[in-house]
Structure formats: structure tokens, C-alpha cells
Amino acid sequence: MELESPRGASPGQPFSGLLQQLTCQGTAGTERAAGDPALQELDALIEAADWPALLQEDPGIAQALGQVARTLGGQAAPAKVEDARSAPATSGAERAARVGAVFLQLLQRMEAARGSLGPAAVMAALCPAAPYIYIFSVTHCQERPWTSPASQEVAQEVLALLLRVTGCVSVSEFLRGETADQGGRFTAVMGLLRPELNKESWKNNPATKHIFSWTLYQVTRPWLSHHLERILPPSLLISDDYQNENKILGVRCLHHIVLNVSAADLRQFNRAQVLYHALFNHLYTPEPDLIQAVLECLLDLFPVLERPLQWKATEPRSSGPCDDVLQLILTHMEPEYRLLLRRTYARNLSAFIERLGILTVRHLKRLEQVIIGYLEVYDGPEEEARLRILEALKLTIKHCWPRIPCRLEVFLKALLKMVCDVAKDQSLTPEPVKAALLQEATDCLTLLDHCSAGQVTSLLTKAVQSCKDDKVLDCIRKVQELSGRTTKAGT
Template identity: 25%
Template sequence: MEGQLDNCKDSFSESDNDDNEKVWENILLIIEKTYVKKVNIGLERPVEETDFVEQKAILIKNFNLLYKLLCKNFNDSGSGKFFNLKKTLIHNVTVNLLLLCGEHLQNDKSEWTTSDTVKYSQLIIEFMCKTYSCQNIIELLNDSNNNKLLPLLFNKLKPKLLKDTWKCFPAAVSSYTWIVFKIKFPNMGPVLHLGMPTTLILLDDYVIANRINGLNCLHHIIENVTKTELSWYCEGEILYKTLEPMMYSLEPNLLNSLINCLITVLSKIVSNEDKLKWTHYDDVMNIWLPSIEMEQKLAFRSAHMESLSVFLQSMGLSCVRWSKRLIRIFDEYAAIPIDRENCFKVMYTFISVTWPRTSNYFDEITIIILKSLSDVIEDKDSNSDNLNSNTVVNSIVECLNILNDIVPDEMQKLSCDINNCESLSDLFKSFFKSKHSS
């Protein structure tokens, strides 16, 4: 291979006398030699850095040569000569350069990347953007003048990303992911049939990191297509059925990506009118709430609360169907100091989206709030972590403020009752007065 690259280098040194197409065919040869090679061990286990020790030195050398030759050719002839090539050759060079750089730019901590490969990839992308007169790679890929690039990119990757090959080409998966996240509406729809299969393969893997990658890709893809475009490839109902089983085996680092992805899919298949009756939002709650109720590990509890707030916001008023169970969860989580801040953030979301029914659960909610407020004030008096106490108080105050806006009469009565209660401390009363008394 080294001899082949030396020959390419010699051809560039005599480029003034060479045919322009021959020059770029030599560049293509170098690019092909610079891709991360197949790693058969990937079929048996996730790849490790030691699997790429020999490749890294070769990659750095090839990147260095490739960048120098690109610069020399363009400095000598300008980009105009590049665009005078046959369209197929222009596209071939561009597609291969983008995919090569994507192997190293999606995650600069990948097992096959080095600081040098990342640096050269960034320089080449800047170089290509300048050549195409674009500000960045997103503009380059989404420019209507370059709309033929996207299908070419996916088709070039396809042989490496089949169900029985993708684990041998982890760098190609990174390149795919990098490309997917650069595509924006309305350019995702026309290549949906090309981009979606790899995402579905990733979702079906046993390695959590791959599933998270698949979820994040699917979230981005669905966000950037219309409901009609989605139906051209597959029904949203099928995607939901693909995601639903993951709810039964939740992991903290998977949960956020899964919920965000479910929300995006459900937003395409469930209308606001549909939410008046039982929908897949309720199916998710039916599966998820028992896990939240029974969870004892702090990391899991925190992950549940953070994701639940986002889900309730998307679900809207229909989550009032689950108010009794949610209030029981609030009561349990608010009793644990480390869970309180996240708990009251979720409670705030719940109150804000179910405001027409607030009077129905006002007493239960305020009991939870006041118990926690009393505990936090007592903790502050006993010299506990004041910073943590202050953030919890702020979350509680937000809940009280929104209740004051939604049900002012009930809050006014509560304020009077608190200030007339002799068993409550002056600190508690003064705090409450300053926020909610008229």
C-alpha cells in the first residue's frame, strides 16, 4: 500500500502535466486507503482501542498526505478546475471525503481516532466547505444544489452497514451517525428509505451504547420528516411497537434517549384530539409508572424524574388520567431529600399541563408541598447543605406560584390558614407570606 501511495504522491508533483481527472482518481485511491478497515472481532464483542493500534499510525500518515495533496492541487488550480470534472467524479470525491472525515468527527474519543485524525478531518471539512462556498457542513449537505450527495452518501455506506456486516465496521457507523445529524428538514424525507434501515439495526442490538445511538438517530430523523413522509417508509405505529419493548428493561443512561424518541414518534401519530381517549401515551405510562413506583436505586430514580417531566409536557392534559398514581409518586419521592428537587420539577409540569383540573387534586398536592417545605426549613436550621436546600425551595416556590395563578382563591384560603396556625414556625409563615399573601 505504501508503494501505491508514493506513486500517487509522484503523480501530484507532476500535476501540471497530468490529466485533471487522473489527479482526482489518485486522491480517491488515497481516501480508500485511509478508511478504517474491517474489524472481524466486532462480531464477537464491542471493539477496543487495542484493536486499532496498527491502523492508527497508517491513518495518521495517510491523512497527512491526503491533506497536503488536496491543498496543493487546489492552490495550483483553484476549485474551478475541480468543478470542471465530470459530475460523477466530483460527487465521488466529495462523498468519500465526507464519509472519511465522519469516521473521526462523530466521536473524537472513538477507539480508532487520534488527535491527528480528528485535526485533519476538521481541516478537510473546512476545506470542502470553502470549496463549495458554504459556511459549514450542515449548509453543504442541505444546499438544494447538492441534493444528489445525500443518497450517494447512504448508498456508499450501505455495504458496510448491513445486518451481518455493520459490527465489523464501527467507524462506518460513526460516519453514518455524523451524516444523519447533519441532515435537516426538508431534506431528510427524500432519503428516509436509505437512512432508516441502519437506525433500526442499531435499535435491535444488545449493546446499550448502540441502542442509545439508534434512539438518538431515530429521534433526529423523525423530527426532520413530516407525518406523510414517515408513512411513505413505514407507519409510526410500527416504530412505536419497535420502541415499546425497551420500556420493560430500562437503564438510566438509556431512559432519556428512549423517552425523547417515544415523544417524537407519538407526536407524529397522536393528535391533540386523540389524547382525549386512551392512546400510546397511556400505554407508556401503564408500563413505566410501576417501575417508577418500585425503583429504589438513586440513579434510576433521578433518571425517571428527569424524563417524566418531559413526557408529561408532551402528553398534556390527558395525563390527568394518571393523577392519583402520579400524586402517590410525588408523595414518595418528596419524602427523600435527594429526590425532592426533581420531584417538584415534575410536579410543576404536571400542574401546568393539567391546570383545568387543579381543584380536583389541590389538597393532596399542597399537603406534599407543605410537608417538604417544613422539612427543608428544618434541615436549613440544622446546618444541612444550604445550597441543596435553596434549590429545593426554589422548586417548591415555583409550584406554589403556579398554584397561586391557577387557583388563587384556594391559595388565599391556604395562606390564611397557615398564618393562623400557631404550631408553624415564624420562618415558615414569613416565607409563605412573602410569596403568597395578598
């Protein structure tokens, strides 16, 4: 296609027509190289144009800019998964950097025109192109396999300039709009991503899942509720993948939805139950990072699932999803020998006990076995699992104290054995960690003493006579002092 030079274009020929011709020329060839003549000509055309006059006189400018942005974004997109092996690692980043330079040129000219014409005229022309420019920026602004420092820098500059031209102070405002009633560009961006977010195609473009998740995180309540039908299916789709990385990403998207969509909207059409079952199934996978993400999400989903109901004292309280999840966690915890999983389970156990409160007594038998088993096992220099289990034991004593005296002997033996083990520990465990373990054990023994009407203090008095370890004696004396002090205070 023969194109007239942009600088020599006749005044009567619409500028939008030249842009569309250059766009067609850029997509007609088989090469995707960003340094082709059409791209260079487009850059020169943007630089030489009288933008204030064009925005006022050329009615097709908005459509043309949208087509240009769409084409440039397509040229800068990462290679598809099947093509990535054969393409050089640096070619895509170089192409993105050059395309980004063209976007910068365009936005700079639009910003200059904004000063003379006002925001309305510029925004009307830029509206179709803005979502494409945004997707380009998000695709390349972070460190990814298809980016380089140069392409990241250009993409970040493009995004910052796009926000400035559109009059937005943040990406969140760009996507959601200035107020809850004023629509932003989230719908347009999701509309462009939608064809790539189905079961057959979402893995073709390696950037799609990152664009979707990063965009989702920028929109919070109350705006996110308006887009629930657009964001929930892709999040479930990504979380249901066989790759652990994608599962975690999908679960984090679901967690953001749970935190930022109203409970009423989540309960509608049984969405909350769908979320719960999708998350619950992940608890059977032995991946610590995934388990951590799932448990955090479930803890925030429980208030949506378990609506407050008026309980009649004559009827037993029905169990709920939180009970089911805790039961499964305890089942997995008891025989678990892998340290990372043990730490993950122990890290989240206290939150479940805190949520159930007195209803933890339903699980007390198995919880007792898990606590005793975890107190016996050395957990490495940081002792995270044992510290977390001691925290869980304290909460269990506080919430279930009427049922604790009958288990006093079991817990007392386990705590004293752990105190002796820590006192004799000659490993690489730092002294602050040992001190934290002994302090937590002291707190648990003190609580046990309160629950048992002073039985612990009485039993420890006999132990003092035969004990010769200074650290153990110090722990016992602290328990006696604390128990005596609280008793005098009337607690």
C-alpha cells in the same frame, strides 16, 4: 509489477493508467502499511503532474481518482473488530495520517487547478473520489480508539480542504446540495456505507456507526425526507442492539429523523407506528441515559402519532400513545429506588402532563401516589428529583384543578412535611437548593389555596400558632401574602 517512474512517464501514456497501476500495486501486497513504495510513488506522481492539462486531456482521470480514493480509504480504515486485538493501537493512526497527507496533496493540486480551469472541470474529475475522501475524514477527525492527535489533525484538514475545493461552506451543504432541488453527495455516501449497514456486517467496522450517525446529523429538513428509505432501517438496526451505547446512538438517530422528516412521510406505510413500538420497548430497560433519550424522542413523536381529531362532547376522548407511555412511566416510578432512574423519570414527567393537559385526570390517582412518594425521599445535595416533582405538581394543579380539592388534605400534608424536612435539613444540601425547594413548595401551596377557595390559608393560620421554625413560618407567611394579594386582584 514494474512501474515506470512517474516523472519519466512518456507524454503519451495516460495519467489515469499510471494512477490505476499504482493503486493495484498498493493493494497487491499483504501489508497495509501506509509508508510502502507505492504510496510514496503516488504522492510524487500527484505532486509532479500538470493538473490543468490532465483535467482537460485525460478522459479517464475521474475514474482513476475514484479508484485511488477508494483504495487509500480502505488502507486507512480501522482494523476490523476481530483483528483489533492483535494489531498495535498506534499502527492504524499512523497509517491514516500518511494516507491523509496524500489526500491533502491531491486536494491542494486540485484547488490550484480550480483557479485556472474553473469549478466545473475540477468537480467533474473529483466527483467519484469525493465520497471516499469524506468517509476517510469523518472516520478519523474525532477522538476514537483508532485515532491519534496527528491523524485527527490531518483528517480535519482534509475535510476543510475538500469543502473548499467543492465550493461548499459547510458539511451540510456538501451532503445535501445548495438547494432542496439540487442533489448533494448524501446519496453517494450512503451508497458506500450501505453494504456495511446490514445486520451481519455493521459491527465489523467499528467506525461505521459513527460515520452514519455523524453524517445523518448534518442533513435536516426538507432534504432528509428524500432519503428516508436509506436512513430509517440502519437507525432501527443500531437502536435494537444489545449494547446500551448502541441503543442510545440508534435512538438519537431516530430522534433526528422524527425532528427533520415531515409528519406525512412518517405516517406513510405505518412508519410512525414502527418507530413508536421500537422506542416503547426500550422503556422496560433500567438504563437512565437510554430512558432519557427515548422519552425525548417519544415526546416529539406524539404529535405525529396523535393527529388532531374533532372531538364530540357526547363521546369520551379516546386515549393515545402519550397516555400509554405516561401510564408505564408512573408504574415504573412508584416502586423505583435507584436515584438516577428516579431523577430521569421526574425530569420528564412535567412534559407529559403539559402535553396531556386536562386529560392528565385519567392518571391522577397514580400520579398522586408518585408525587407524594417522591416528595418524601431525600435526593442528594442537588435535590433534582424533588424539584422536578414539585414542578410536576404545579402543572397537575393548574391542568386538573377541578379534581384537586378532594385531594387537598393529601397534598397539603405532603408539602408541609417536605417543608419541615428541608427546614431541619443539616446535610450537605446547598442553601440555594433549599431555597429553591421552599419556593417551589410555596408556589404549590398557593395554587392549592386558589383551587380550594382559601381552605389552605385557613388551615395554615392554625399551623402558625404551633410552629416555631423560622423557615417554615416564612413559607407559610409567603403563601398567606400571595393568596391575599391575588384575591384582592380578583384572581
